[in-house]
Amino acid sequence: MANRMNAGLKLYKNGNVKIELFDEDLMIFAVGSSKEGNYQVSMNENMWLCDCDDYQYRSEKEPGSFICKHMWAVLFKIAELKEEI
Numbered sequence: 001m002a003n004r005m006n007a008g009l010k011l012y013k014n015g016n017v018k019i020e021l022f023d024e025d026l027m028i029f030a031v032g033s034s035k036e037g038n039y040q041v042s043m044n045e046n047m048w049l050c051d052c053d054d055y056q057y058r059s060e061k062e063p064g065s066f067i068c069k070h071m072w073a074v075l076f077k078i079a080e081l082k083e084e085i
Contacts, residue, residue: 008072017077031070
């Protein structure tokens, strides 16, 4: 878990998290890197998803218990946005 969290922090610090939609019902982010391209992370109050292979593979085995590096990057971005309010 720490490796994915650290990778997510690096993505966030490098400015690789872009907001596509941010409202009270749904948040959508594009998270990318030069090697992998962009992945979409979407969240609402009940669930969140990422379209990366890592998340897709691991969430099949343990639904709802896995956070990929792209989701970690989004969490850091949301924390930044909350500080601005």
